[in-house]
Structures are given as structure tokens and as C-alpha cells.
Amino acid sequence: DRFPRFVGSSPDDHAATAANIPATFRDDASRSVGEQRRIVVAKDTGYIQFLDDEAVLKLASKHDLVLRLQYQPGDFVHVGRALVEVWPPEKCSDVCADDLRDMFAIGSRRSALQDLRFLVDELVEIAARALSPGVNDPFTAVTCLDWLSAALSDLAGRSLPSHLRVDDDGMLRVIAHPVTFASLIDRSFGALAQYCAADMVASLRYLNALGEVSLDCDEPDRLTTIRTYADRLEELANEALKGFNLTRVRTRAAELRTALDQPDYKRRLRDGTAWLAGTA
Structure with missing residues (x-):
């Protein structure tokens, strides 16, 4: 029982939730549509040891965002790489992006906590x-x-x-790797x-x-x-x-x-x- 089980909950109707994935995150998105997102980059190089799942979901719900996580606990990430993609971009301020970035703990070794x-x-x-x-x-x-x-x-x-995670109201908030x-x-x-x-x-x-x-x-x-x-x-x-x-x-x-x-x-x-x- 590890990631992403504790990020919100799985949707009751997976097909309906999948249909609500923002167009910018779809594989068939055009170039212009695919660019309609804000990218939050990693501030350090190392292994993702921990993700504050409750804080991530709370932030996404508060600002009415959908977050697509490019990495999961256990992955190795380089500084400057896209850590999270955010939609809609206009609702993610610099402060919001910094808060989101700080919810990922990055270190020199892997951890079994969520991995x-x-x-x-x-x-x-x-x-x-x-x-x-x-x-x-x-x-x-x-x-x-x-x-x-x-x-x-x-x-x-x-x-x-499910890699699609919803909040208490059933709204899609986080998309993780399956x-x-x-x-x-x-x-x-x-x-x-x-x-x-x-x-x-x-x-x-x-x-x-x-x-x-x-x-x-x-x-x-x-x-x-x-x-x-x-x-x-x-x-x-x-x-x-x-x-x-x-x-x-x-x-x-x-x-x-x-x-x-x-x-x-x-x-x-x-x-x-x-x-x-x-x-x-």
C-alpha cells in the first residue's frame, strides 16, 4: 500500500474521470494545446524519497488545479527537470509553484516509505x-x-x-504514472x-x-x-x-x-x- 494509493482516492467511475483529463495532458493534444500548462521543475538532483500526498491534494483542490506528476517516489530526478505539470497554468502562481516543489523530498538515497x-x-x-x-x-x-x-x-x-486521483468531491486532481x-x-x-x-x-x-x-x-x-x-x-x-x-x-x-x-x-x-x- 504505497504511492499513489494515499494521494486522494481512486475515482468511482474511472471512465468518466479519464474523459475529464485536460486536453493538454492527452497524447493526441496539438502542439498549441499541449503547451497550455505550467511546468514546475526540480530544485535538486537525487532520488525522490517522499511526496507529501495530503499537501499535494489540498493544494490542487484549493487552487482548482489538475497536476500531472512526471516522477514518483524512488525515481531519480535531475535539477531543472519537469517535476510536475500544472493545468490551468494561470491558476498556478509563483508561490503556488514553490509550495508544490517543496512537497517533494529529494535525497541521495532511495527510501522504502512510499516506493x-x-x-x-x-x-x-x-x-x-x-x-x-x-x-x-x-x-x-x-x-x-x-x-x-x-x-x-x-x-x-x-x-x-488507479493513476487518476480525485479529491473528496470526486474531482480529478492528480495524474500519476500507472x-x-x-x-x-x-x-x-x-x-x-x-x-x-x-x-x-x-x-x-x-x-x-x-x-x-x-x-x-x-x-x-x-x-x-x-x-x-x-x-x-x-x-x-x-x-x-x-x-x-x-x-x-x-x-x-x-x-x-x-x-x-x-x-x-x-x-x-x-x-x-x-x-x-x-x-x-
């Missing part, structure tokens, strides 16, 4: 280092995969917060595929972890995404492994794909002893 991706990146980094040739510690990587599967399982079964299941699984399992593929133990647990995430997933698009990473792992393993090790990985990948292709995939995964109880 959902921080913990994912930490686990990926530990696992990648553990699987490096100089360390060769697949069991540390397995532990990281277990925790990544726990995090993704929690997300797989629920809706992620946080999607596909982007988070790519940041975790996508980043680790190349490292796990070179080790049989890590590869098998990687596929197990995808199976665990599938157990909490009901949306077809998300299941398709999960299958994509099983295919990617096998493709990389074909280049990195051989013999018995490769056969085991191919077999496990085929079992996962076969299960996911069936309507009762959850039962098949639960009943398969290869998937639960930590069996690699």
Missing part, C-alpha cells in the same frame, strides 16, 4: 549478486525468489490503485531471468515462484504475462544449461504452461507436489 519498487529492487539485487560467478550461492537467490513470489502473489489477486502488474513482474522476474537461467536450482525455484503467483491470479492478461516469463526463462536456460539440468528445467516449464492452459489451473498447481511445499 513500492524499492523492496523489489533490493531482492533482485541480492539474488543477482548471489548468482554471480564469483559468489555462486543459489540458495540465497532461492530465498529472494520466495519473497518476490509472496509480494507478487499479494498483488496478483487485487486491483492496483503502476501495473506487468511492470512489477518485469522488474522482478524479468530482471532475474538471465541470472536464474544459468543455474538449475534457481531456475526451478523461479518457475515454482511463477506457479505460486498464478495461484492468486484470476485475470487472463496477468496469467499470460506469467507464462511469458516462464517461456523467457526456458529460452535462456536452453543457452546456459545442458544435459540433465536442462531437461529438468524444460520439464518444469512445460508443466507450468500445461497447468496455466487449463481452466482449473489452480487445482492443478495445488495438486502438483512439484509446486508447493518448497519442493525444487
